Amino acid sequence: MQQIINFLIRYKHFLLYILLMLISLGFTIQSHSFHQSKFFNSANWLTGNIYNTSFNISTYFDLDTENEKLVKENKRLRHLLFNKKNETQIVLDTANIRYTISSGQIIKNSYADQRNYLTINKGKKDSIKQDMGVITNKGIIGIVENTSGKFATVQSILNEHSNINAKIKNTNHFGSLVWNTKSYTTVQLIDIPKLVPLHIGDTIVTGAMSSIFPENIPIGTIKKFDLDRSENFYTIDVSLFNDMTNVKNVYIVNSLDREEILELESETINND
Amino acid sequence: MISNYFFINFIRFVLLVLVQVLVFNRLNFFGFINPMVYILFLYWYPIKENRAAFIGLSFLLGLSIDFFSDTMALHAASTTTIAYLRPAIMRFIFGVNLEFQSFKLSNSTKAQQFTFLTLLIVVHHFVFFTLEVFSLINILLILKKVLIISLATLILCLLFGTLFSVKKE
Structure with a gap:
């Protein structure tokens, strides 16, 4: 017993190192094979708010170019609208709606890593859920991975796991x-x-x-x-089409049919 | 005196994390060079301090950067490694001088400081990119990243080091 205690005391730094290393290796290996951890992401309260503060400061510097982009998109959409052939009445019936769109802004971007995640300033309070699509006017950006109250992380298409x-x-x-x-x-x-x-x-x-x-x-x-x-x-x-290094305003697409499709698919698999 | 040390290191910790995540993680020089200046915390940390606390603190430093950059525990693993290896590296570079009671980093020669910093950075980056890429097929990619990003980190750390160095009496 004495010897064991002596051993522990003598190698306490090494053992501490091994313990911490095993914890981090566990997380790392998990991140290679599974999705991002539920708690361990930049959508949490502290990091989200720090990124948001920094975003609020830096956002003023490129308002001009962002506005230009949005005007260009409006122009394109108006062009589509005015040149529509059949002038039938637009029926706004919830039964006809398959997708709902909400808007958000990217407060943290990364594209230099192997597994890139973005953070947007919309979260559970804006009814953002896991597995919603994120797009811009030019093309797709990624899929929502984790959400907190006010923020969400997005798995970028520039990610090893993206499929x-x-x-x-x-x-x-x-x-x-x-x-x-x-x-x-x-x-x-x-x-x-x-x-x-x-x-x-x-x-x-x-x-x-x-x-x-x-x-x-x-x-x-x-x-x-x-x-x-x-x-x-x-x-x-x-x-x-998207310049992934320079994206700011994004749209989050919620597919209303998704749950039904998934349910049906799992039922089909279970029946086999 | 002890509270003073604690206070300085706490401020350093917070500032380095913020500088790293808000400035250097967004640098993306040539598309992939993001220097990791937070290693300076381990370079500046007092030598004759509790070693277990130092390792724990370094783990926390890496972990907080991981939180911001969504990298799980890559930074934590590599920072803990250099924190554990730091005494060995110091013994290798400073030799007998380390045993003196009055030894200080600012008293050693420029070459020694430079080698110390370089070794810390290279070991850190090697562990980091090995874990990030995680396959031996891409060993060339790992080596390329280690080489180029170590150089960038080293240059920036040296600049920061001279900028915030304690004045010699």
């Missing part, structure tokens, strides 16, 4: 959108069969398989494509 259903515009060939962590301007579209005719410059949009994003939200254009190792599927480099 979004996408397709080639005007066709029904769909694949998965992933990121190989190399460049923040390109993501990869995989699992597109070899027989699909591809051209550099083709547009990639979100697919209908996703229960998170509406169909046909723009993502980017084809930059380059190669066959993968099995020689049956293409790996396509997609250059993003």
Whole structure:
């Protein structure tokens, strides 16, 4: 017994180090294989408020360019509205609504890591929930991962874990959108069969398989494509429409059908 | 005197965390260079202090930066490692001088201070990027990141070091 106590006393610093290292290694390995931790993220009260204060100061510096972007988007939407062909009455019936949109602002951006997360200044109080889509006028940004009262973290498309259903515009060939962590301007579209005719410059949009994003939200254009190792599927480099280094105003898309779809899918699996 | 030390280190802790997360994490020089200046906390921390407290404090420092940057415990793991290895590194660099009661970091030569800082940074970055990338296939990527970002951190730490150095009597 005496010897054990002596051992503990002599190596107490080493044991402390091992203990702390094991804790952090546990967290790290968990983050490699699972989603972000529920408590361990920048959406919590303290970090959220510090980021928000910093955002409130810095937001004034690029109001001009942000306003210009928003006016441009309004212009485009007005153009669509005025040139609409069939002037039927717009029916505002809740039964017809599949998606609701709310707006938010990015208060923390990152794109240099392997697993990038953004923080937005909307949370549970604004009825933001996990697995809502986040987009800008140009294209998709990511998916809401964790929420606190006033803030939420968003898993960026520039994240190893990111996996979004996408397709080639005007066709029904769909694949998965992933990121190989190399460049923040390109993501990869995989699992597109070899027989699909591809051209550099083709547009990639979100697919209908996703229960998170509406169909046909723009993502980017084809930059380059190669066959993968099995020689049956293409790996396509997609250059993003969004400049991920400079995003501020975002829209959060809530799919009202999502719960029903998920429920149905789990029931189908259970019945098998 | 003790409360004074405590106070200075507390202020340093908070300021370094804020500077790191609000300024240097957003630098993204060339798209990926984010220097980690908070290592200066371990460089500046008094030498003859309780070692267990030092390791615990470093863990907390790393953890608070992890909270802000959504990196789980990468910063915590690498900071704890250099906190544990610091006495060994110091013995390696300062040798017998370390045993003297009057030893101070500001009394040692510039070359020694420089090597001490460099070793801390390189070990920290190596642990950090190994854990971040987490695959041996990408060993070249790890080495490239360690090399370039260590250099950036070193330059900024030296600048900060001269800016906030305690005046010699």
